[in-house]
Amino acid sequence: MKILVVDDEPDVRALFEQRFRREIRSGALAFSFAYSGEEALDYLHGHHSEVVLILSDINMPGMSGLELLRRVRIEPTPPPPPRVMMITAYGDSESRAQAMSLGADDFLTKPVDFAALKEKLLALPSA
């Protein structure tokens, strides 16, 4: 299952790769990384229907995670549409409601509980 992680912090990559090293090694999960909303969109254009899940930070310079979510939802993509989970340091209900109304499937707050995230990811139907 291909997961695209979008975050402006470069160290997120090292963190995910280590946190999910067993799943990556076993091939259960595959991660790609983008450091901005724009980069994520580019990647999605180049890898249609590969990405099953997008894990995106909301607060990023330039295109925000919410904007990315909006664009992903309005752009015609071959089915099935990717699931989108939003991650933010500001876990207020307003952001959550906004993310949900834009079509997010889940809403996580930083610091990310990797154990919980792992369970959620492995529980996904296509995993």
Next chain:
Amino acid sequence: MDENNFLVEIPFGILIIWLLRRFLATPTRLPQLDKRLAKLWVPGAVVWGTVLLFGTQLKLNGDLLDNAYLLLVLAAVLWVAWQLRAYVPARTVGLAVAPYALCVLAQLGLQLGGKKLLAAYDDSTDLAYSLSFFWAVALLAMARNQKNRLAADAQRRAEELAQQQLIEAQNAELERIVVERTAALSQQTEELREALTELKLTQAQLIQAEKMASLGELTAGIAHEIQNPLNFVNNFSEVSSELVTELTQERCRPARDPGLEADLLVDLKQNLQKITQHGQRAASIVRGMLEHSRASTGERQPTDINALADEYLRLAYHGLRAKDKSFNATLKTDFASGLPLVEGVGQDLGRVLLNLFTNAFYAVQQRQKKGGESGYAPTVSVRTEQVGDEVVVRVQDNGTGIPAAVQQKIFQPFFTTKPTGEGTGLGLSLAHDIITKGHGGTLTVISAEGAGTTFTVCLPLATS
């Protein structure tokens, strides 16, 4: 002497007394003696009346009595002159009448002796009388002049005295007014000094308040900025602990995979580096925050403008984003590599940059809020470069822009376009002071309404 003289000489004597009293002002100068002088007319009048009425019957020698009375009068004049000898006109009067008195005395002596001078001497007697008479007239005139002169002198002295007293009174009055004014002025000075002290205190408080306000704006940004590295520290420690467990397990296995073990060790080392790195990042943010809240020491140190700009750009951005969750902006940085360090007060320069960034983000946020512009991408960029012997920092935004009328006032204290309570109006004013007065640089603005604003800070490398 015939009897016709007689009618004249006694009134003459009385006249002399009257004139004497008047001329020498005896009522005031010699009040005791004057009382007697005032009565001197009585014997004269008695003799005169007796002789006139009964002279022939009583066979009185009118001439003798006449001279005796005149001598008495002249003696009184001399006595008065002697008594008043300190008074120059009185002395002159004495000298004036003395010869005449001698003549009268001599004649009286002859009369009493019953001797008649030889007719040959009559002429000389008349001459003596005439001479003594003119002498008397001349000296009396002189005495009168002396008296007038003395009176004039006295009057002049009195006038001078009065003048002097007037001047003294005026001086005293002036002195009093001066003292009064001085007191009023020193009171005013004291009041002004107090007001100035109060103003300075208020100014210091305002500056501190503005600092704290900007710190308040930063708090959320700082919390976010610290939370991020802390998350990494926690995550990398946890994951490292997992890696150690895995490594331990790997080593216990009969068929060890050296490649995997090496990978794990590389990861571990890398994680520890990341923990250190993120820990330092958090520490530097805390340090920055403390520096910002601390009163400026004003000490100049070589300052890395690029690092300062980068740090405060992030703080300002996260500060605003913490308040407005939906806000997003593109940050563009173009830091000149090898930019020389600037001799400056890092804390103060940081405040200036923070202020410029906060304003820039505020401007793009306002433009975004207005809406109606599709494809509007809020952008704040910072660029550093060395131009000649100056370091130039440009903070540019594509926000609302500043109307030309307002541009004139933005560096004035207390001028703000923000709603009440949102801005102190001191930010740019303080920034301007810090750059121009504190560092000998310049802070300028170029803005187009609806297009954006660029603030340019020029800092001389070597400040003299």
